[in-house]
Amino acid sequence: MVFLALKDGHQAGQTVPHVHIHVVPRKGGDFEKNDEIYDGIDVKEKLDLDRERKDRSMEEMAEEADQYRKLFI
16 A cells, blocks of 8 residues: 655645655554554654765665565565
8 A cells, every 4th residue: 555645735734835745655554543644744844854864875775675665565
């Protein structure tokens, strides 16, 4: 199962005028209440994750891709 969230416009919670879509792999029971995913997206957007980001090797990125791939199966 995949969840797509598109925030388009100020009333939808968009903070900067642009278009992007959240693609979030889902599985049953990952949130107690299904709509809690929106709270999770909002929290992540408020964090400065680029500050903590480190360069990764091709091998590390391949391993990460394998982990994400398993979520879509």
